[in-house]
Amino acid sequence: MRSRIKTLCFLCVLCGASFCRSLDREAFSITNYDLNLQIEPEQHRLGARGKITLRNDTATPQKIAVLQISSSLDWRVIRAANKLLQYVTQPYTSDIDHTGVLSEAIVTLPQDVAPHATIDLDIAYEGVILLDTTRLTRIGMPEDLAKNSDWDRIDEDFTAIRGSGNVAWYPIATNAANLSEGASLFEVLARWRNRQAGSKTHLKVTTTFAGDPEPRVLLNGANCEPIMLERVGTPGLLSTECNAQPSQRDTPTLLIARYGVMEKRPVTVYFLSNHDAAASKFADAAETSAPLVQEWFGPAHDKAKVADLRDANATSFESGPLLLVPLSASTSKSPGLTVVHQLTHASFFSPRSWIYEGLAHYAQALYLESQKGRQAALDYMGAHRSALEQVEPNSDTAGSEHEVKDSLVNTSDEQLLRSKAMCVWWMLRDMIGDAALKKAIASYKPEQDNDPTYMPHLITAQSQRDLSWFFDDWLYHDRGLPDFKIESAYAASTPTKSFMLTLTLDNLGTAAAEVPVIIKFASGEMTKRVELHAKSKLTFRVEMPSAPQEIRVNDGSVPEGDVTNNTFRLPEPTK
Ligand SMILES: [Zn+2]
Secondary structure (H helix, E strand, C coil), rough: CCHHHHHHHHHHHHCCCHHHCCCCCCEHHHHHHHEEEEEEEHHHHEEEEEEEEECCCCCCCCCCCEEEEECEEEEEEEEEEEEEECCCEEEEEEECEEEEEEEEEEEEEEEEEECEEEEEEEEEEEEEEECCCHHHHCCCCCHHHHHCCCEEEEECEEEEECCCCCCCCCEEECCCCCCCCCCCHHHHHHHHHHHHHHCEEEEEEEHHHHHHHHEEEEEECEEEEEEEEEECCCCEEEEEEEEEEECCCCCCCEEECEEEEECCCCCCEEEEECCHHHHHHHHHHHHHHHHHHHHHHCCCCCEEEEEEECCCCCCCCEEECCEEEEEHCCCCCCHHHHHHHHHHHCCCCCCCCHHHHHHHHHHHHHHHHHHHHHHHHHHEEEEEHHHHHHCCCCCCCCCCHHHHHHCCCCCCCCHHHHHHHHHHHHHHHHHHHHHHHHHHHHCCCCCHHHCCCCHHHHHHHHHHHCCCCHHHHHHHHHCCCCCCEEEEEEECCCCCEEEEEEEEEEECCCCCEEEEEEEEECCCCEEEEEEEEEEEEEEEEEEEEEEEEEEEEEECCCCCCCCCCEEECCCCCCC
């Protein structure tokens, strides 16, 4: 204890009184992890030892680095060039970890690290990783629900620990995230992942195990290579080697379990005992839906992976092409609808969330349409739309800071990135057609995506249509949602015995859209698509073979604030 106090005083002298205020926790990113992990599942214990590389991401030299791990782990050693470094440890409240607190080491580096320069550190830490729901229960979530969401733990027979955002089982360096402050956790995580893009991970994982067969170790859904297996003695010992270069999309996730493996061309399914039937369903569904995914998003660059979770109530989790899901509970749901999302991630990569997540959700709607028709897809999007109405502003935000910050190209709000982005892709498809949109997607190169306007330009190039009004209201700004209303409709018979309908539509909302208008008459219905700008009216005329009976604006393909004013019934025509 005394040495800690001494160190603290040393740092105070070093940095002056402004030390704590001036601490830049996000100054360094970690570009390389080379760690030996010792895991004793029956003790819930993790011990880590190895080397990490820190890169100064700021424009000024840095002498202090902050390293954070879960609060259930303790720092043992931090060294550079074989010299022990001075560091202070402190608990740091942050919801980026399931315990709600990080063990933070404030490290005095041996010398200033210049901007963009790197420094290697040897580190060691250890502790336990138990089920912990603190961060959720302290914001009022009932324990039962919290357990289903924060299920990470090292446990006998089954270990599953997701990385940053759930369990800091490897060092990170972030500002505090707060679950009670809207998108705070998403924002902190998004920044961390962007900084970590291109970082490399090499792990040697040694785990004890009891009984037969030995478990399987997976990192990000990839099988770690066994390098040593000792069955003699109790417990047995298994060492494996895992390499990963996580993308901005991946949450480094470590799994240790007695998984069976089912391989199909587009997917690998890891399943726990007695879940073979559910695993087959997933694998078969992946094979069935792979052609649709390839048609839209090109050939797979990776295999989708599905790994079983032990607890039947565990909330599923995705990390790029990897899906963690309790297979025992998923048999009744549509495995095709689920797996098509991961297949899309395995085929198509973008560093931009509205593209990457939006297209994977859009693929799910396409899948439903292919199975059950357009209405099924619209119903599926309907569930997302109602969630969207909760997060979208319902008043005019023009000119506000929020309008740009929460735009689809900037936001880190998951609801917007999933639900709204999916609807945007669907609307684009309705506007420009399958062929043009497929071509735009095929021409996308993630390495050339250096500007938010890149994808919109590709779409414009294929559609030959000016869609800047649409991109303005849906991508570059958060203008909320449209609200369509049929203001008036009037039909009159023509001398040629047809009918002329005069229709006035209103968009009371704050975003423009192209929307279908469905006109029913005795012998059928017709659909007309109209472009309706925010806070504006449009009057147009349609000729039809018999008297129109009912008019409906929006078939559900455009997210909208209020749908109660979308239908208009016409009186019987006067003879
Ligand atoms: Zn996804």
